[in-house]
Amino acid sequence: MSGKRAFGPGVGLALVGAWLLSAGTVAAYLTSSLWYRPLKDHPALWLPLAGTLALGFVMQLGVGVWVGLRSTRLQRGDRGRMRLRLLGLVTALDALLGGALTGVFGWATHENFARPFTLRGTASEMLLALPPQFSEVLQTAWYVRIGWSSLFLLLTLSTWFLLEERQRARLWVVGDVLVLLGLLVLVERAGSGPLTSVYAIGAAALVFALTSLALRTSDDVRALAARSATGIALVGVIIWSFFHRPLPSSDALLVLGVSRLGTGTWALARCVARVTQPLLGVVENLDFRALVAARHLRAKKSGFLAFIATLSIMAVTLSTCMLCVVLSVMGGFRKDLKDKILGNHAHVVVDVAQGTFTGWRETLAAIDARPLGDSHVPGVVAATPYVQGEVMIGSTSSREGVVIRGIDTASICNVTSLCQNMSAERGRGSLRYLNHPEELLDLPAEERGTVLPMNMRGNADFDDEVDEGVMADLQELLREDLERAADQSEGDDDLLGRARGPAPEPTRRPPSQGNAVVEAVDPTAPGNADHGAEGEPAQGDVGPASPEERAAARVIEALRELNDAQAEEQHDAADGAVEPPGGRSDSSARWASRRGARDKDEDDPSTSPILAPSQQVLPGIVVGRELARSLRLFVGDDVDVISPFGELGPTGPLPKARRFRVAGIFYSGMYEYDMKLVYVTLEAAQAFLATEDTVTGIEIKLEDQRVDDAPAVAAAIRTAIDRRDLRVEDWQQRNRNLFGALALEKLAMFLVLGIAILIAGFCVFGTLTLMVQEKAREVGILMAMGTTRGDIVRVFLLEGLFIGLFGAAMGLGLGFDLSFGAEHFGIRMNPEVYYIDRLPVHTDPAEFALVGLAAVAICTLATIFPAIVASRTSPLEALRHE
Amino acid sequence: MNDPTDHDAETPPAHAVATPAEEPGSIAEPVSVSEPLSAPEPPQEEPSGEVIIQVRGVTKRFDQEGTTVQVLSGIDLDIRNGEMICIQGRSGAGKSTLLHILGTLDLPTTGSVSYHGRNVTRFTSRELAAFRNATIGFVFQFHHLLPEFDALENVMMPGLVQGRPRPPLRKRARELLESVGLGHRMGHRPGELSGGEQQRVALARALVMKPEVILADEPTGNLDTTTSDAMFKLFFELNRELGTTFVIVTHSDDLAERMPRRIVMSDGLIAGDLRRPSPHQQPPLDAPDHDAQPGASLDPL
Structure with a gap:
């Protein structure tokens, strides 16, 4: 008790000041890249900034000394004496060290502004730009300071509990208000769209603050309910604001966006924490069993159990969060794959088991006659015929085996995303050149794709040595x-x-x-x-x-x-x-080799028939990015396409070759497609593959909402075309292996990570078992008062349910938060390794619900045994001994 | 003071609450059940009230690790409405066991316990729970309050167990707490109350359902003399005003001597059943000469 006297509001304020200062300097360090550049542009800001920093450090020094001095009043054995002494010492030293370092650092950066500005501008990078004898010492000092500050933060956190509860509660209120204000600013700054949500948050926060302050001590159910309701409304408004006023996705606002997400999460967590008590109060009023269960969980008295209950909730939270995130990422991969497959292939394909089929025009018309009339199979958006064959494609450098597809350029873009895949940001060229190959003769350089698209930069194949x-x-x-x-x-x-x-x-x-x-x-x-x-x-x-x-x-x-x-x-x-x-953009090495080749060419300009330029009009061909890379092709280049099945010669079929000109390069995002698919016009393919007027199949695109219903539409198509010899397959059938493997993998992951929830369930089991042991006497009392065994079971089941609900809610929220953040801001991956540049994340509400249900169910199940044990307690045994 | 809904909500025993009437003169009249003094009869050797508890041939045997302990070896006992009974005896005489069997917390090995002629030893556990809740109030030596609940909630608890509506229950609990002198400490948790206060809360809790019988197991065992005197005074007042039957196990001869009926147990048998001639005419604790006549009216059998 004597410890409390040394802890007047003054020391509390001083501690808060110390925390803010330490957090501020760490934050300033972490965000140095943000304020660094403005400083360069506005040198006038230097003086005020330096003054503020200096004042801050002096204040911190003062606070440290004061806390240290005050701590001497405490007597040996008083709570927190050691902590306070250490805190005073560390605060003072931190102020000295930080002040000195910041001074040197400021001087160094100031000096550095004179130099060419090449770095991103974080503090440590700036230090690297210093003369080496400085930079090494300073670098080490900075790392020491970071470690020191972490120690400082930990110490200050440990002193938190030295404050009186009332002071802590007030500080929480202040902190929450600040967080909500910060959130408001961030929503306003880091968001796009209408500002309504900003006002909504402001208003809701105001109402929430008023109700929670005014009704602080009230026991009235209606007041509790009102408090809970406004809190929940605030939670809803904050969540809504994220959809209503979406986060910025541009990299320039990344820090703001991440801050907004983080602040929003923190604000949500605080709201939930604030709502929990009144909500439990409301729950208590529902029913006697809920009352006892909620009171057991709320009990502050048995700190041990409260701590364990917190641990169980955290275990449930972490496991559900982890499961959600992993499932989201796997779902992201699946969706990525599905989108790519659906983009490059039709949703439904009509084809024959082998070869090609005639009468395709009638079949096509039966499926989708919209170009002519109006009739079509319901759910079908468009259909396009194709001819397919396997060929070799060769350029000067190498040859590859590919699948050649003859497509109807008029309708293909309605069915697959080939056109988007050839758009300027993904690929090169245009389908137009397929129909008008003569335009390829007169192509501007940028059309040719010789300026590499951004995502091809840094490619090892192209400019490895540049x-x-x-x-x-x-x-x-x-x-x-x-x-x-x-x-x-x-x-x-x-x-x-x-x-x-x-x-x-x-x-x-x-x-x-x-x-x-x-x-x-x-x-x-x-x-x-x-x-x-x-x-x-x-x-x-x-x-x-x-x-x-x-x-x-x-x-x-x-x-x-x-x-x-x-x-x-x-x-x-x-x-x-x-x-x-x-x-x-070839590498210098390639330039050199080119030069060599050129020299040779100068001697004999027509060394290679392929190299020899051709002014004649050649049919166009569209290749994938990987193939183009592998064959070193650009739009307008010529390629030889060789079919193994040409005319019949004396020794069997003779290969047949034809020259095409690259009309476009597409990037589908699927390595297999980008490497193995080439497109020509239907007529060219028919001529080249000698299929006459037959096609391999018809590709059909369905309406978006019918995509998952593809089998049903496929059946309708089957009826519509009324041809026994044709197969109608939907995308699920065609990719059954792939999606089957994905589903299996996901199931396995769900089970494996479900075990994590199970372990959390063990934790709940242990907690409840301890709870039952500790509450045995109370159970006896309750039974003496006429509580039935069933009621006792229900009380403990409810406790497990509350733990599960709370943990699952927090876990789901956190999981959604992480998934959302990862989805929105993107976790960059090396596209050369994974063929995707960002970690795909796809959150599926159904999965989240399933995970939540599983968590709640496991927690409730885990409490069954302890609950039954509790109900078996003999009231007599429980009451007999104190 | 009488809240009609309060009465409607209850299932009072047949004899109780005949006429809910205003009792302006009563000092301890916060309780809405205020029954007209139900035991005005002059005390006699055979009091006149209806026999509410009938114990016949109750034995209790504990089997512990092969050794059998015969705790009760044949108890016959009639308890009449409105009686104040204390059970005395040395440790191990079986007093507490008898009390537990009376309170249906424990089952006799043989024999029967009947309340109003109904043999409660044959009740299912659900019936027993409801029966205990409505008919019996317990006061334990260690008060056994629920630590997570404040005094008011503790008093309300038996009603909450029954699922009674809370506002009238809260009102009644408040009145009860006021009547035991704890009106100012309703919001305190047991840990914040003194031993005497805790025991008074426990008593209020035992009374909240207006039980016919209150079973108290050494209710003053942990209290100092002054506090336990006050406690007993309260018991007598309640008995006089509400007509509640009290069965109290106690070690204190001093207190036992003031009880109208003393049952002395020894080796699992009732060794003595003594009645004082006029329990109600004698003011319980305010007469200083109580201690001067110990056992004067107690004739050993």
Whole structure:
């Protein structure tokens, strides 16, 4: 008791101040990347910031000394004496160390602002930029300080319980108000959409605060219910705000978004914690059994049991949370896979067991005649025929076995996501080129896909030896060049203008395209028919054209005039400098080899028949990204497609080859498809595969809401086409193995992690057994008062149920929170390893409900035995001895 | 003061609450059951009240690890309505066991216990629970309050067990607590009450269902003399005003001597059944000369 006297409100306030300061400095360190850049832009902020920091440290020092001095008043054996002394010491030392370090650090960063700014700007990175003799010492010191601060935080936390309960309650109120205010700000800052939810949270929080303050001591059921209801409403409003005003997904707002999610979670947890007591109060009023059970759980007296009950709730929480998260991630993988499969394949396929079938037009019309009339099988969105065969595809570099598909370009995009997969952000080219291959002859460079899409950057195949920084520099240079070119495009007489401006298009792009320059400056171009192959990994499809030659020659002339003496180096430099814009982003090694090849080509321009550029119009072909990568293909390149089944020769079928031109590159996200599927027009495929007017099958897309109902629609289609020889298979049937394996894996995971819940159930079992032991006397009293055995069983079952409900609710909430965060902000993965760039997460409400039910059921089941044991208690035995 | 719903909610024993009437003069009249003094008859050798508990040939044997302990070896006892009985005897004489059997907390090995002619030893455990709840109030030596509940809730508990509506129950519990002098400590948990206060809460709890019989097992065993005197005074008042039958096991001769009927047990048998001539005419504790006439009116059999 004497300990409490040393603990007036003053010390409490001082402690709070110390906590805030320590948390503040740690937070400032963690978020240094946030405030660092603004500081660079606004040097005037330096002084106030430094002043605030200095004041903070001085205050912290004062608090530490004061707490240390006050702690000497405590006598030996008083509670918290050691803690307070340590806290005072640690606070003071932390202030000294932190102040000194921050000062040095501030000075160092200030010095650093003069330097080129290349780092992201976290504190430790800035330290790395210092002279080494400083940076090592400072780095170590910072790590010491982080460890020190953690100790400090732990110590301050341990002093929390030294405060009186009333003080703690007040601090909680203040803290909760602050958290809610912070949440309001974050919802406003880190969110998009209407602001209604901000006002809703504000209003709900106000009402909640008023009711919980006004009705603090009331026992009235209605008051308790009102308190619970406003608390639950606040919880609902906070959750609603996340949907109503969604989190930002841009990386720039990542910190804000994560803060909002974290603050929201904390606020929710606090609301739930605040609601628990009144809610239990309401529960107590329901029924005598609920009253006893809730009171047992609420009992503060038996701290041991309360602690164990907390542990059981935590066990349930953690296990449900873990199960939910894992299931969500597995569900994410499944959904990812399903989307990709459904995107690249139709939902229902009509085909024959072997070969192709005739009369497909009638079948197609029977399924979906909308292009002509109106009749279609209900649920069908579109249908498209295809011819399929297995072929080899070859470029200059290598050959691959692939599946070739002849598609109807008019309808394919209604059925599969091929078009989206070829869109600019995923792939290259266009299906249009399949029907109009002549356009491929006249393709702008960006259309050709020679500027790599972002997700292909850093690819080992393409630019393994190209330094990222160099690439960046090069691109920067390119941009400057282009700007200059644009500026000077009028002044044609200018040397550069001549070189970069309206120079005739060497790569057959329309003149006046800004980046035409890029190719134009290629010093090796003049007279070289293969000049386009310079940056072109595959081969030059560029034919020698006399205006181009002249243009190239002019450019080279201009360059020579610029720097005659170092012509060769200059060429190389120019070569390097302008390479990436066209994005002909090969590694330097490949440049070198190219150069070698070019030299050879100069001797004999038509060494390889494949390399030889062709000006003739070739049918188009669409390949997958992986295949393009493997064969080093770009849009406009030529490929040879070889079918093993050609005409019958004397020794059997002779292979048949035909040349196609790459009309597009798609990225489906499924490695198998990106590697193994190529598309040509239906007619081209029919001609090449010699199937005449037959098709392999018809692909059908269903309405979104009928996708999971595919078997039923498939049956309807079967009836509609009325052909015995055709198979109608839905996507589930076609991918049964894959999805079966996934389902099995998920089930196994559910069982394995369900064991975690089971173990939590053991924990509940132990808790309840102890509870029963401890409450044996009370059970005896209750029975003496006329409680039946059944009631006793129910009391303890209810306790297990409450533990399960509470734990499951928290676990589900936390699990949803983590899944939501992972889904929203994305956990990055190496796409080279996993073929996906973010961890796919898909939360399924049904799964969550199942997990919650399982948790509650296991907890309730775990209490059956202890409950029965409790009901067997003889009142006499229980009452006989104190 | 009389709340009609309060009465409706109960299932009072047949004899109780004949006329709920205002009793303005009564000092300890907070209890709404206030029954007209039901034992006004002059005390006699054979009191006149109806026999409510009939114990016939009750024996109790405990088998413990092969040895058999005969605790009760044939008890016959009639307890009349409104009686105040104390059971005395040395440790191991079987007093507590008899009390437990009377309270249906324990079953006799042989013999029967009948309340109003109904043999409760044949009741199912559910019937017993309901019977105990309605008919018997217990007061234990160690008070046995529920530590998680405050005084008021503890008093309400038997009614809560029955699933009675809470507002009238709370009202009655409040009145009872006031009548035992604890009106100011209703919100306190047992841990915050003194021993005497706890025992008074336990008594209020025993009374809340207006039981016919209150069985008390050394109710003052843990209390100092003054407190236990006050306790007994309370017992007498309640007996006088409510007509509740009390069966009290006690070690204290001093207190036992003031009881109208003393049953002395020895070796599992009733060794003596003594009646004082006029329990009600004698003010229980306010006469200082009580101690001066110990056993004067107690004739050993």
